[in-house]
Amino acid sequence: xxxxxxxxxxxxxxxxxxxxxxxxxxxxxxxxxxxxxxxxxxxxxxxxxxxxxxxxxxxxxxxxxxxxxxxxxxxxxxxxxxxxxxxxxxxxxxxxxxxxxxxxxxxxxxxxxxxxxxxxxxxxxxxxxxxxxxxxxxxxxxxxxxxxxxxxxxxxxxxxxxxxxxxxxxxxxxxxxxxxxxxxxxxxxxxxxxxxxxxxxxxxxxxxxxxxxxxxxxxxxxxxxxxxxxxxxxxxxxxxxxxxxxxxxxxxxxxxxxxxxxxxxxxxxxxxxxxxxxxxxxxxxxxx
Ligand code: GLU
Numbered sequence: 001x002x003x004x005x006x007x008x009x010x011x012x013x014x015x016x017x018x019x020x021x022x023x024x025x026x027x028x029x030x031x032x033x034x035x036x037x038x039x040x041x042x043x044x045x046x047x048x049x050x051x052x053x054x055x056x057x058x059x060x061x062x063x064x065x066x067x068x069x070x071x072x073x074x075x076x077x078x079x080x081x082x083x084x085x086x087x088x089x090x091x092x093x094x095x096x097x098x099x100x101x102x103x104x105x106x107x108x109x110x111x112x113x114x115x116x117x118x119x120x121x122x123x124x125x126x127x128x129x130x131x132x133x134x135x136x137x138x139x140x141x142x143x144x145x146x147x148x149x150x151x152x153x154x155x156x157x158x159x160x161x162x163x164x165x166x167x168x169x170x171x172x173x174x175x176x177x178x179x180x181x182x183x184x185x186x187x188x189x190x191x192x193x194x195x196x197x198x199x200x201x202x203x204x205x206x207x208x209x210x211x212x213x214x215x216x217x218x219x220x221x222x223x224x225x226x227x228x229x230x231x232x233x234x235x236x237x238x239x240x241x242x243x244x245x246x247x248x249x250x251x252x253x254x255x256x257x258x259x260x261x262x263x264x265x266x267x268x269x270x271x272x273x274x275x276x277x278x279x280x281x282x283x284x285x286x287x288x
Contacts, residue, residue: 003035005212010042011054014262018246021280025243026214027066039068044075044193044200060263064273065285075200082195085203085233093135094152095145100129121221125184145189149180152232162227165241174224186225202226206235217242246280
């Protein structure tokens with residue numbers, strides 16, 4: 001298998017140390033494996049994505065010494081592809097339209113005697129308000145669409161698993177019972193965005209023949225959703241490596257708005273790329 005990996009930032013803010021670590025780790029691993037490294041831009045959320053952030057991110061990555069093949073894939077240019085994947089799931093009766101707002105979901109999920117509603121990888125677990133007895137039919141509507149998780153799991157003919165190559169090197173089984181109670185009916189299409197993060201990333205990784213996904217352990221819980229979607233869509237499952245997160249001095253995960261740790265700030269302070277590597281615990285690049 002050819003080793004192919006990627007770094008897929010959302011151009012919604014500056015590249016900070018946490019992103020730099022993820023990108024450098026993926027790039028270094030591709031070099032060590034004599035494989036390929038791709039940059040992709042996850043700009044599916046056009047309300048938050050900015051070209052100026054995309055330019056800055058590319059510039060910072062080049063400064064760090066990263067190189068990738070052009071053209072860089074942008075999710076905003078692949079909406080037809082995502083619609084096609086949604087169509088496949090719709091045609092087998094696994095999607096349903098959902099008109100709930102975030103506030104509706106919170107209100108419906110809030111059982112007064114049980115305190116705060118359960119959180120899944122996408123926030124509050126959907127309480128099932130719009131789920132129907134019968135699968136939706138007819139043309140694919142351009143509205144928010146949710147995956148009927150129980151129906152999707154029923155279609156599986158073999159257990160779901162993936163190979164985790166990060167901190168825990170092992171085959172990870174996806175537990176169907178957890179998928180219903182701890183993940184729920186995830187949104188796969190959002191109004192105004194076409195597809196959701198989960199659907200688009202799964203299509204992108206498959207179409208780009210990504211063999212190894214290297215990303216932060218904050219996305220570990222989302223991986224079970226991706227593995228399920230890959231199975232439903234007939235896609236191969238890549239190997240996953242969920243890496244440690246870079247935290248600030250107080251132990252908090254770095255956020256996009258954390259400008260103090262933006263790569264641009266280090267550049268302005270005349271730090272070198274190797275000093276940035278050192279800050280995240282990576283060695284200078286090998287000479288090759
Ligand atoms: N755009 C996503 C993020 O920045 C990428 C997630 C992934 O690598 O799968 O979190």
